[in-house]
Amino acid sequence: MTKLKEASSESTSSNSEHSLVEELKDSILQQLKLNLARSKDAASSQEVWAAVCLAVRERIMEQYIQTQKAHLDADSRRIHYLSLEYLMGRLLNANLCNLGIRESLDQALNELGFELPELCEEEHDMGLGNGGLGRLAACFLDSMATMDLPAIGYGIHYQYGLFKQEFEDGRQIEKPDDWRRFGNPWEIARPQFIQKVKLYGHVEHDYDDRGNYRPRWVGARVVDGLPFDVAIVGYGAKTVNFLRLWESKASEEFDLDIFNQGGYVEAVREKATVETISKVLYPNDETESGKELRLVQQYFFVSCSLRDMIARYQRSHKGWESFTEKVVVQLNDTHPAVAILELLRILVDEEEMQWEQAWDIVRRTFAYTNHTLLPEALETWSEGLFAKVLPRHYDLVLEVNRRFLDQEIEKIAPGDAGRKHRMAIVADGQIRMAHLSVVGSHSVNGVAALHTKLLKERLLREFAELYPDRFNNKTNGITPRRWLIGCNPELADLVNSTIGSEWITDASLLRGLEK
Structure with missing residues (x-):
């Protein structure tokens, strides 16, 4: 009897695998026909790869929809991971492993006359990162989905990665890495969730009819942020989260009157300038224009992301009482740290919230991951550049700094000018983003036990003394x-x-x- 059961079980498993192989073959051929207008015999390797990715994505989407519905129905608290980099690598092989269908797809492709390893080579790395910071972010997304944690990653939809290497006459040549040249079958555009971002302009210091100070940010340039979503499949595919990437678009396409008068270049100049924001991963920041673009990139993606989080929260909740119970934001290094000031600005200026209540919400929303022990590597911005690009945020960071020094440092070290200078968020003409990240967060972690120990004992010692319960360790890892x-x-x-x-x-x- 036992042998009969085992034989029956093996037969059922074999039939199931055969059925899956046939389903995958049919899906690949359908994708080739309907989305790429190709027959199997006429398709290039690149087109077959795209069809395979679309066939795999088709199997992901049903679970993705179920996951998002489950999170919405449960009113889950979500992790929102902000990172300027994601080193995702090639997704086809990773998704096949997490879905558990790699062997079945391999067999399906063999029966169609193709080789999976060769097709995997057709995929370009997503040009969203260049090192450990981005790989850590990608692994976190994978792990959170595998652990069934409701999580959303946010970043920039760069057109060009860092660079690609070629060799000419024995010398390395760096050329732009246009990783999206043949399209990206894993992403889905979400134009219905476009966000508007303000840059530059100036602040008018006004008061309302009750005498309350109501500053207005006016004369700003407006940029649209268009989101693209990439599904993040957890191992076993029980949970499918997503990574939302923002691409900059001009609010108005171009000036038709100037174009009709023959000023073709002038008509599209503003559009080209605005869309430079998401053009390239890490512009050269040795020049002032490069530094300015870097700051604009950072603010652009955190502003879009925060507005997206708030809109999602407000679809299910009224008021701000439960915001920090449903929304937590992890800052991957200091690149997204201006998000602290942006949430504060939204609460104080747009929601007309009292400072103390707004600052309490900000602190309970953010957590900060530090990645470096080198003081010279900690990110800073000159006051002049910051005030030029983000005039209202400059006012806010000055006030955050004043209150921090007067209310917190003065309390523990009265009259200690040296300590105030060392711990200041704004000092010597610079805005210290690591200090802002620590002061504006409820949790600060290093990425290895020794790293965290040295953070507490050396680099951020005085902050660790001020906030002993705020510092903790989360060891960096890979999947x-x-x-x-x-x-x-x-x-x-x-x-x-x-x-x-x-x-x-x-x-x-x-x-x-x-x-």
């Missing part, structure tokens, strides 16, 4: 799913046969190999 299952499936099979497969979601179990 073993990408680097073992995806890159070396044979080794992963050997590990599975030795210690079981539970290590895939609990890497500590890999210690079982020590025996």
Whole structure:
């Protein structure tokens, strides 16, 4: 009887796998026909790769919709991860592993006359990051989805990555990396969620009819932020979160009157300037114009992201009483730190909230990850540049700094000018974004036990003394799913046969190999 049951079980499993293979073959051919207008025999390798990605994405979308509905119905508290970089790598192989259909797709492609490893080589790395900071962010998104945590990543939809390398006459040549040249089958444009961002202009210091100070940010340039979503599949595909990337667009396409008068370049100049914001990952900041673009990039994506979070929150809630119970924002290094001032501005200027209430909400919303122990590497902005690009935020950071020094530092070290200067957010003509991040957050973490220890004992010692409960450690890591299952499936099979497969979601179990 037992043998009959086993045989029946194996037969059912075999039939299921055969059915999946046939479904994948049909889906790939349909995608080729309907979305790429190609027959199997006429399609290039790049077109087959795109069809495969669309076929896989089709299987992701149903679970994505269910995940988002579940989070909405449960009124879940969401993690909102702000990062200027995401080193996502190639998504086809990663998504196949997390969906658990890599072997079935491999077989389907073989039966269609294609090789999965060769098609994977057609995929360009998403040009959204260039190193450890971006890889950490990508791994966090993967891990949060695998742990069934409601999470949304936010970043910039760069057109060009850092650069691509070529060699001419034995010398390295750097050229633009147009990673989106052939399109990105993983992303979905969301024009219905466009956000408007203000830049430059000036502040008019007005009062309302009750005598309350009501500053107005006027004369600003308005930029549209167009979002693109990329599904983030957790291992086992139970939870599918998403990464939302913002692309800058001109609010008005171009001046038709000037165009009709023959001024073709002048008609589109403003459009071209505005859309430079999301053009390239890390503009050269050795020049003043490069520094300015970098600051504009940072503010552009955090302003879009915060407005997106607030709109999502307000669809289910009235008032701000439960905002911090539903929204938490993690700052990946100081690049998104201006978000602290932007949320404060929205609450004080647009919601007309009292400063103390607004600052309490801000502090309970944000958490900060520090990535460096080098004082010279901590991000700062000159007061002049900051005031030029973000005039209202400059006023706010001065007030945050004044209240911090007068109300918090003066309380613990009365008359200590040296300590005030060392801990100031604004000093020596510079705005210290790391200090703003610590003061404006409820949690500060390093990315390794030793790193966090040195943060508390050296780099941010006086802040750790002021806020002893605020500092904690979150050890940096990578997902073993990408680097073992995806890159070396044979080794992963050997590990599975030795210690079981539970290590895939609990890497500590890999210690079982020590025996």
